[in-house]
Amino acid sequence: MDSETIEVGSTFPAPPSQYKYFSQDNLDLLEGLPTDIPATKEAFVEWYNKTKGEDIDVDLRTTLVKPRVDWILEDGYYSAYGELWPLKESLPSLKESGVEQLYPDDLPVYLDKKPVLHSLLRTILMTHFDITRELTAAPPPLNADPLSRVRDKIEHIRLTGINMHHIINELRPMQAKETLNYLQQQQQDKRKTKIEEIKAKHEEIRQNIATLQQASAQTIERVTKENSLNAEQTDTTIETTNKSNASNINQLLELINDL
Structure with missing residues (x-):
């Protein structure tokens, strides 16, 4: 039985x-299963x-048998790993937990508890200051309790801390x-940043494509002009060469005629 209890309460x-x-x-x-078996464990084990x-x-x-969900709903809690868990999570009040409440009950909204937290914090600081001041006083008699003068203050700090912790737990939903x-x-914000980066990259690519198109058009125009100019220069050279050859032929014929 002890081993089962330890197993249920283990971490895993x-x-x-x-x-x-x-x-x-x-x-x-x-x-x-026959229906005539008595509804006892001993009868079933024997059968x-x-x-x-x-x-x-x-x-x-x-x-x-399947779990009776209606029983769980009726009880309002269920058992898991050796602990009882309520169906509806609710934070018990300080009074229900047996702790003195140091702030009023009629605080309407979460944000209105900020001043209460500040007040409780100041209370802790002032009580701590009182304890520090007690340490500078003369020590009590040897037969007296050394903590008699600060025990109440220490308890007050503990109680104030519990109250602050309870208020903070009430702020958990917010x-x-x-x-x-x-x-x-x-x-x-991350998605907006990604979209802006994509848009910027798209604009950069668009500008690069436009620059390439413009450079390609200029290159094509320049090459076309160079080819046209080269063609004209070639025609002029051929014509000049033909004229020179014709002149040489005429001179040669004239020399032949003179002979």
């Missing part, structure tokens, strides 16, 4: 030991021993809401 408890009974054979056996020839220490009729809003805003 194993599955409940009942899982080994959830075999297909036992489920089939439960479906064909199981006669039928299967094996020993068993549980009544499968109560072990393999903290969760604001944290979620912050995370969503952060994601939205």
Whole structure:
């Protein structure tokens, strides 16, 4: 029994030991179970021993049944890992916890508790100052309690700290809401930044393409002009060469005629 208690309360408890009974054979056996068996564990164990020839220490009729959700809803809590957990999470008040409450009950909203937190913090600081001042006083008699003068102040600091902690716990829902809003805003800002980066890159690429198109057009125009100029120069050179050849031929013919 002690080992089971330790197992339930361990950091990483194993599955409940009942899982080994959830075999297909036992489920089939439960479906064909005779109705004349008395509703006691001893009667079922005896019937199981006669039928299967094996020993068993549980009544499968109560072990393999589905959880009664209506019972859980009626009780308002459920059991898990040896602890009872309420269905509706609620923060118990200081009075319900047996702790003295140092601030009024009629605080309407979360933000109105800021001044209360500041007041409690000042109380802790002033009480700590009083304790420090007591340390500078003359020591008490040897037969007196050395903490008699500061015990109440230490208890007051502890009580004030519990009250502050309780107020902070009441602010947890607002903290969760604001944290979620912050995370969503952060994601939205990141997406906006990514979109702006994509737009900037798109504009940069568009400008580069326009520059390449302009440079290509200028290159094509320049090459076309150079080709046209080269063609004209070639035609002029050919014409000049032809004229020179014709003149030489005429001179040669004249020399032949003179002979």
